[in-house]
Amino acid sequence: MAVDRLNSTFAALADPTRRAILARLASGEASVTELAEPFEMSLPAVSKHLKVLERAGLIARGREAQWRPCRLEAGPLRDADEWLEQYRRFWEESFDRLDDYLRELQWEERESGRNDPRRKGRHGTAND
């Protein structure tokens, strides 16, 4: 996968408006006007974001002169996902470690509950 493409993909994703535009396009094609609606933004400002997305290959636009619908192109997102995949073991490992730690804590609590006479008292019978 081209290094340049990863650069432009990540740069394009570093903006909340552009991410929101992609989220909207995930549910289907839309015109620039439709895309601009949820944002308090001028059409030229939205067009600028669309150009960044288009240059990064994250969207494509129809050729109809009047209505040039935008649609999502998932290829660059897949490449970004593949790049991130090599780091997945790090958070999976840390979740595993957290899991081990919590299990150990629970075990220790159970053990100390068994040996601690005060604890026994609290949960004991009326004879205590």
Add this chain to the structure above:
Amino acid sequence: MAVDRLNSTFAALADPTRRAILARLASGEASVTELAEPFEMSLPAVSKHLKVLERAGLIARGREAQWRPCRLEAGPLRDADEWLEQYRRFWEESFDRLDDYLRELQWEERESGRNDPRRKGRHGTAND
């Protein structure tokens, strides 16, 4: 997950040197000098990249005055991965479609192979 954090994560990842630094740290802690080695870059230039990564929470640095090793922090990468996850169905769907198409092609080829006398001839016996 905070919008700002996704912005700074993606912005930090939009640079090949910073991605290479993260890849190096994936195999263990390293000092700034060690990180600078593979790049034809001054230490200040590398330090600048490290600051971007540190501000984005992608690396953490030790507190030893002499040797402040950098280590990978996977949290922001996990958040970026989670964000990308919602788009995964797009490339999985297109792979599925490609798969269907290829299967259809194979089937058609097999069918036409069965009915096409020329094809039979080509793979036929010495009697042809």
